[in-house]
Amino acid sequence: MPSHLSADRPAAQPPGSGSVDALISQARRLKGDVDAVRRDAPSDGTDPQDRWQRALCDLALHQLSDLDAHLAQLRDGPPPAPGAESAAGAAPPAPRRGSLLSRVGSAEWNFLTDEVSWSGELYRILGRDPAAPPLTLDELPSLVLDEDRPRLTAMVTDCLVDAQRIDGEFRVVRPDGEIRAVHMMGEPVLAADGSTASMWAVLRDVSALRRTERAVSETRDSLQRHRQRAQNEHRLAVELQEAVLPPWRGSLRLPHQGPETLDLAAHYLPSSTGTLIGGDWYDALELADGQTLLSVGDLTGHGVSVASGMATLLGAVRGMAMAGTEPGRLMSLLNQLLDATVQPALGSAVCCRYRPETRTLVWAQAGHPAPLLFRGGTGRRLHSPDGVLLGATSGAVYAQAEETLEPGDLLLLHTDGLVPGRDSTAAVNRLLGLAPRFGGARTAQDCLRTVMEEFGEAEREDDACVLIAKVTS
Incomplete structure (x- = not known):
């Protein structure tokens, strides 16, 4: 089945750096405003509505920070390959744990040459040694939780066989036992004869985002229960008052x-x-x-x-x-x-x-x-x-x-x-x-x-x- 991406389609030209810088400034300005609202919110944790509001602010901050990081990557261009870091001499310091920039990595699997390339960020997301060879598509499911493997397999199969885009999420187990939620987006690259020449993907660590979403959901449910309880108590108080x-x-x-x-x-x-x-x-x-x-x-x-x-x-x-x-x-x-x-x-x-x-x-x-x-x-x-x-x-x-x-x-x-x-x-x-x-x-x-x-x-x-x-x- 032909892909919606044509092999001879000209590559899209990157936007000018000035327009991207303007977007970055707007994102950071908005992030500062949201952070100010978050700091002003009550923080004693006793009121369900206050916890829900703070969780929503955290979620908005995560998303705005991700937007800031992605725009910076768009401005600076693709990251260097892992080999380029060592060839250039001293490698740059690894981002701190939980850093937003360390949560986005990329990979490409070339089926014509059997070559696989991972970015340094992807090694950090999966917790693997940068000196180790990157995993093939057949080896990649070994990192995934058992219950999520069928989902990854189905996404990769649909991409390679039917030329469908990959857009899904799964959980991986790092060597230290930590579980990370990873969102994967990718597309096949077709050769001139319509066959699949390679597949590329961008993998994003969304663990913190999912934790915040769970916190928002839990506090929303808690707030709903609190409101329902208050409504029931109010109705009971009214009935008792009317009876007396x-x-x-x-x-x-x-x-x-x-x-x-x-x-x-x-x-x-x-x-x-x-x-x-x-x-x-x-x-x-x-x-x-x-x-x-x-x-x-x-x-x-x-x-x-x-x-x-x-x-x-x-x-x-x-x-x-x-x-x-x-x-x-x-x-x-x-x-x-x-x-x-x-x-x-x-x-x-x-x-x-x-x-x-x-x-x-x-x-x-x-x-x-x-x-x-x-x-x-x-x-x-x-x-x-x-x-x-x-x-x-x-x-x-x-x-x-x-x-x-x-x-x-x-x-x-x-x-x-x-x-x-x-x-x-x-x-x-x-x-x-x-x-x-x-x-x-x-x-x-x-x-x-x-x-x-x-x-x-x-x-x-x-x-x-x-x-x-x-x-x-």
Whole structure:
């Protein structure tokens, strides 16, 4: 079969040295930019995405360095034959181990004269003594791993019989036992009668490149597993949160039996990214004695473990409130619960007990923003009783405060993630500024809608909760 290379085709003229030098300069400039990006990347190795980015930079550096070396060879012309080095006197020093220039060698097998010639670089790639004779095509497979020999044999056969180009990869075992990955490209050279006169090939040591590619693949797989795990944890945290927070949406009026005394509305606001599920909660619960429990809180952190901890705290709040525990004592018991957990955690909370017969609000707090009271078009923050963060210290004692409410009063409880930077003072001032609009609202849901108009589109770093209770009678 005739080759696509004609024996009488004129040889291609090499490009001018000036254009090649320009390409070399561009390649080296780009390599410097990539190397700068690589140095600036985090290097502690703990984050899968960082490892993947660094591996990609390494791969790009390998390829750009190979391009630089190949362009230099194109500019300088073919390397001298091994005999020419000794004939010229002192041979140039061998490139250092791993040098890019030492990874490209060439060979030619002449079938008319049975001569074989290897470049010095090929001897170094295969780890053979430069004084030893080069191997024939029949001997070359002896260096190749057993499982790769059929591939090499098929490539050489297709080249010699069907005049096909060689373009493939195989692994060789050097005399020191090291395995190298070698990429081989070659073509047959046809005689005037169409027969194969010789075969030439360029062999490239791609071991470092393959190692980097494996590193990229492994870190990509690790990153995908990390992302999948994060997605699963996020979905689980959302499901847990939805299962624990009160099932009612929109307005709620309590008590269910008898004259309604409180009109309630609440809303959970996720973080701006939507990926951080924290430990914020709100709750409104009618108690057995006709009183109402109102609470909001925040457990520090994000993820499934925090959502689970929040569920535990909220369950404890409900259980102790149903048992008649007063807010101050309830906070002390919550603090003991967090102090006894295996994984240390901190939390803040406000717990209120509303007695409709006297319109008295008894409440306690643990390092949390105080409730806001709106009356007659103005608003103020209730004076906070003493109380440290839950889990901050063992044996903490929490004081209680009382406030007498009036019909039409509006009580607003919130967590501290409403505004960027968790600036509770800024959030409180903006909430107090809504007092005139609250004065004209008919229901708690109307007031909540006003809060959402003010804070709903804000870029929040954390999630937040708002609970509004309007005294109806």
